[in-house]
Amino acid sequence: MSTSDARATDRVAELREAFDRSFAQAPSREVAAVENLLAIRVGADPYVLRMTEVAGLFADKKVTRLPSPVSELSGIAGFRGAVLPVYDLAMLLGYPRAASPRWLVVIAVTPVALAFEEFDGYVTTREEAIAPEPQAGARGRHVREVVRAGELVRPVISLASVLEWIRHRASRDGLEKEQ
Amino acid sequence: MTRHWTFGQKVGAGFAVTVALAVTIGVVAVIALRSVVASKDRVIDVDAQLLIDAQALQTAREQKAVGIRAFLLTRDEQYITAMQAARAAIARALESLRANVYTDEGRRLLDGIEQAEREHQQGVDQVIALRRTDAALDTVNGSFEALDPIGDRLSNSIESFVAREQQLLRQARQAASDTASWATIAVTVMALGLVFLAVATAVVLTRTLSRQVGTAVGQVQSSSAELQAAATQQATGSKEQATAMSEISTTISELLATSRQITESAQRVAQIAEQTAAAARSGDETVETAHESIAGIRRQVDLIVNHMLELGKKSQQIGAVLEIVSELAEQTNILAINATIEAAGAGEAGKRFAVVADEIRKLADRVAGSAKEIRELIDDVRSAVNTTVMATETGSKAVDAGSKQFGHVAVSFKQIADLVTTTTEAAREIELSTKQQMTAVEQVNVAIGNVAQASKETEASSGQTQQTASQLALLSKDLLRLVRPQVSV
Numbered sequence: 162m163s164t165s166d167a168r169a170t171d172r173v174a175e176l177r178e179a180f181d182r183s184f185a186q187a188p189s190r191e192v193a194a195v196e197n198l199l200a201i202r203v204g205a206d207p208y209v210l211r212m213t214e215v216a217g218l219f220a221d222k223k224v225t226r227l228p229s230p231v232s233e234l235s236g237i238a239g240f241r242g243a244v245l246p247v248y249d250l251a252m253l254l255g256y257p258r259a260a261s262p263r264w265l266v267v268i269a270v271t272p273v274a275l276a277f278e279e280f281d282g283y284v285t286t287r288e289e290a291i292a293p294e295p296q297a298g299a300r301g302r303h304v305r306e307v308v309r310a311g312e313l314v315r316p317v318i319s320l321a322s323v324l325e326w327i328r329h330r331a332s333r334d335g336l337e338k339e340q
Numbered sequence: 341m342t343r344h345w346t347f348g349q350k351v352g353a354g355f356a357v358t359v360a361l362a363v364t365i366g367v368v369a370v371i372a373l374r375s376v377v378a379s380k381d382r383v384i385d386v387d388a389q390l391l392i393d394a395q396a397l398q399t400a401r402e403q404k405a406v407g408i409r410a411f412l413l414t415r416d417e418q419y420i421t422a423m424q425a426a427r428a429a430i431a432r433a434l435e436s437l438r439a440n441v442y443t444d445e446g447r448r449l450l451d452g453i454e455q456a457e458r459e460h461q462q463g464v465d466q467v468i469a470l471r472r473t474d475a476a477l478d479t480v481n482g483s484f485e486a487l488d489p490i491g492d493r494l495s496n497s498i499e500s501f502v503a504r505e506q507q508l509l510r511q512a513r514q515a516a517s518d519t520a521s522w523a524t525i526a527v528t529v530m531a532l533g534l535v536f537l538a539v540a541t542a543v544v545l546t547r548t549l550s551r552q553v554g555t556a557v558g559q560v561q562s563s564s565a566e567l568q569a570a571a572t573q574q575a576t577g578s579k580e581q582a583t584a585m586s587e588i589s590t591t592i593s594e595l596l597a598t599s600r601q602i603t604e605s606a607q608r609v610a611q612i613a614e615q616t617a618a619a620a621r622s623g624d625e626t627v628e629t630a631h632e633s634i635a636g637i638r639r640q641v642d643l644i645v646n647h648m649l650e651l652g653k654k655s656q657q658i659g660a661v662l663e664i665v666s667e668l669a670e671q672t673n674i675l676a677i678n679a680t681i682e683a684a685g686a687g688e689a690g691k692r693f694a695v696v697a698d699e700i701r702k703l704a705d706r707v708a709g710s711a712k713e714i715r716e717l718i719d720d721v722r723s724a725v726n727t728t729v730m731a732t733e734t735g736s737k738a739v740d741a742g743s744k745q746f747g748h749v750a751v752s753f754k755q756i757a758d759l760v761t762t763t764t765e766a767a768r769e770i771e772l773s774t775k776q777q778m779t780a781v782e783q784v785n786v787a788i789g790n791v792a793q794a795s796k797e798t799e800a801s802s803g804q805t806q807q808t809a810s811q812l813a814l815l816s817k818d819l820l821r822l823v824r825p826q827v828s829v
Contacts, residue, residue, distance in 0.1 A: 176706055183699040197680060212684065218677045220670065269685075283677050283701055 196288050198308065200281035200315065201264065204256035207281065207315045209308050214320040216267040217241070224265075224276065231330055232258075235276055240267055250275040253323055254301050268320050273327060275320075286310060291317060302326070347549060354541040361534040368530055372523020379516030386440055387509040393436045394502040397453070400429035401498055405491070408464055412471050412480060420468065430457060437501075443508075449501045456494035463487035554824045561816040568809035575802035578795050585792035592785045599778040606771035613764040620757040627753055631746045634739055641736045648732055652725040659718050662711055669707035676701030 197212035219240065224247050226236040233252040237244050245267060251259040253275070262276035291306050294316070303326065306317040345353070407423030410416065434457075438450055467484045679697035683690030 172710075176710075179706075180699070180703060183695075183702070197684070199677070212677075212681055215681055216685075217681060218674050220674055269681075282705065283673070283680070 195285045196291060198284045198286060198317075199266065200284050201277050202279035202281060203251050203254055203277050204259075207313075208254075208304075208318050209284070209315045210266060210318055210320065212283075214269050216269040216272075218280070219265045219267070219274075220263055220280070222247075222265050222274075233327075233330070235262075238265065238274060240265075240272075240274060243272060245272045245274045247274040247276050248323075248327060250277045250318075250323070253326065254303060254318070268324055270321070271324050273324060275323065284310075347552070350545060350548060354545045357541055358534065358538050361530070361537055365527060365530040365534055369523065369527045372519070372526060376516060376520040376523055379512065379519045383509065383512040383516050386442065387505065387512045390437060390440050390446075391502065391505040391509050393433045393440070394498065394505045397430055397433035397437065398495075398498045398502060400426045400433060401457075401494065404430065408468070408484075411468060412477075412484060415471060423464075427457075427461065446501070446504065449497060449504065453494065453497040453501060456490060456497050460487060460490045460494050463490055550823050554820060557816050557820045557823055561813060561820065564809050564813035564816055568806055568813060571802050571806035571809050575799055575806060578799035578802050582792055582795035582799055585788055585795050589785065589788045589792055592781060592788055596778060596781050596785060599774055599781055603771055603774045603778060606767050606774055610764055610767040610771060613760050613767050617757055617760040617764060620753050620760055624750060624753040624757060627746055627750045631743065631750060634743045634746055638736065638739045638743060641732055641739055645729060645732045645736060648725055648729045652722060652729060655718055655722045655725055659715065659722070662714050662718060666708060666711040666715070669704045669711055672704035673701055673708060676704055 198209040199212060199215060199218065200207065200209050202208070217240065222238045222240070224236040224238045227234065231248075233248045235247045235249050238247050239245075247265060249258055249262065251257065251262070259276065259278050262278050264278070264280045265274045265276050267274050286308055290310060291308050293306050294304055301316060301318070303319050303322040304316040305319045305322065308315045308317055404423050404426035407419045407421075407426055411419035411423065434450060434454055438447070441447055441450060463483075464487065467480060467487065470483055471480045676697045680694050680701065683694035683697055686693065
């Protein structure tokens with residue numbers, strides 16, 4: 162019991178020191194050289210999203226389903242006073258429809274939200290760790306790059322490609338509808 | 341029917357026939373003797389007496405004549421007296437003769453004699469009277485001689501009577517002799533018949549008895565052989581019986597020793613049962629105390645369960661709070677990430693804010709990690725609490741079961757105490773019964789000894805019987821040889 166108490170005390174002291182140190186240190190100059198990524202899981206497979214392509218991360222948003230010819234469209238949801246379409250990222254990546262995706266990200270360029278199942282966390286990596294996918298399309302239709310962190314390799318989902326594909330589907334469905 | 345007669349009956353019948361014939365012969369002989377005796381008596385008593393009386397009559401006649409002649413010669417009166425005495429004798433003789441004579445001829449002759457004597461006496465009286473006178477002797481002799489014809493007639497009559505009586509005597513003697521001869525012949529014939537019949541009876545009896553005795557002796561011989569064999573078997577059986585009795589006696593002795601051991605064991609069992617009863621009573625009290633202790637344990641376990649349940653509830657509350665903390669950490673993390681995004685969008689101005697947001701995110705990550713650890717700890721605590729509660733409930737159930745078991749144990753101890761009491765009584769009964777059994781076994785042992793002795797005596801007796809049977813067989817052979825020499829072996 163004393164060992165556990167000592168460990169907890171040490172932990173608390175460590176946390177306190179780290180917290181204090183974070184406020185004591187000067188801002189790092191190397192921040193620009195670091196790429197911020199969001200580690201997620203789609204269909205139990207690990208992926209990462211560039212934070213520069215993301216306008217916001219949300220959880221447990223109520224999604225209102227809408228009748229639509231686009232099967233990937235899960236519905237619409239409210240984000241900071243704006244109603245945005247929500248697409249199922251799993252279906253967009255070629256997986257079956259997720260049962261109940263909890264997490265959502267809003268794409269920075271175009272106000273579109275993507276729903277996925279799990280959010281592993283916020284990770285930072287150096288830009289050198291991001292390399293192009295050797296075999297294009299081998300890890301998914303929207304994967305252009307991969308992040309290597311030791312033995313672990315996470316595909317980087319190109320939200321621009323996803324957005325392009327959504328647009329393409331929307332325009333095609335609109336033409337088919339007009340025809 | 342005679343075949344069914346016994347030897348005694350047959351021999352008795354033979355002797356009866358013989359005795360009957362002997363009796364008949366005796367009767368006939370007696371009758372003949374009596375007839376002969378009667379004839380002789382008649383000859384002696386009647387005919388001889390008649391002859392004697394006749395001769396006495398003749399003698400008295402001569403004495404009378406002598407007296408008369410003497411008186412006539414001497415004139416002496418004493419001769420008269422003698423003559424009168426002789427005449428009285430004649431009268432007695434005539435009277436005797438008349439009493440005994442049994443023929444008419446004899447009576448007629450007696451009448452002639454009496455008549456002649458009376459006439460002669462009358463003439464004699466006249467002569468005597470003449471003699472008393474002074475008459476001449478010659479005259480007297482002449483008168484007396486004149487009486488001679490009468491005297492001769494008297495003498496002739498007497499002689500005739502004597503001659504007749506002599507003849508009758510001879511005839512009677514001859515008749516008696518004839519009777520005696522007839523009786524002799526009859527007795528002789530009957531004696532011969534008796535001898536013949538006795539011989540025939542003896543022959544018949546001999547043949548019959550020889551045949552039957554021979555058959556019986558043969559049967560006795562075979563029976564002797566069978567008896568000998570039976571005696572041999574009996575001797576063998578008696579020997580085996582004696583051996584068996586000896587073994588039984590040994591077994592009974594062992595049984596007696598076993599009974600003694602059983603008695604001692606029963607005594608020990610009774611003692612142990614009493615000790616067990618005391619231990620059972622002590623155990624009952626101990627069980628009662630233990631039951632009370634278990635009840636206390638039960639109450640403590642209930643308290644522990646309640647505390648554990650309370651601890652579980654507290655853990656759930658901690659979990660709920662931790663859930664909130666986790667939720668807050670997650671929300672903080674999201675906010676930090678979004679702040680980072682917004683700071684990145686703010687350009688250079690947002691870099692400092694980005695640092696703060698990153699620190700907030702890190703803090704949120706640490707809080708989330710700590711919350712996760714706390715959750716794991718809480719889960720461990722809840723799992724431990726659940727395990728403890730379950731274990732405690734299991735222990736409670738075990739305590740309940742133990743309490744029930746102790747109740748059963750208490751009941752069992754009471755039953756054990758009762759059973760031990762019963763066992764004690766049974767052990768005492770066993771002890772008593774075993775003692776009685778031991779006494780009975782001792783008596784049986786004595787009886788077996790007597791039986792063994794009797795078996796030995798029976799064996800000896802069987803040997804004696806065997807010897808007797810052998811002797812009987814030899815005796816029967818000898819007897820058969822005596823009875824049937826032609827078939828004797």
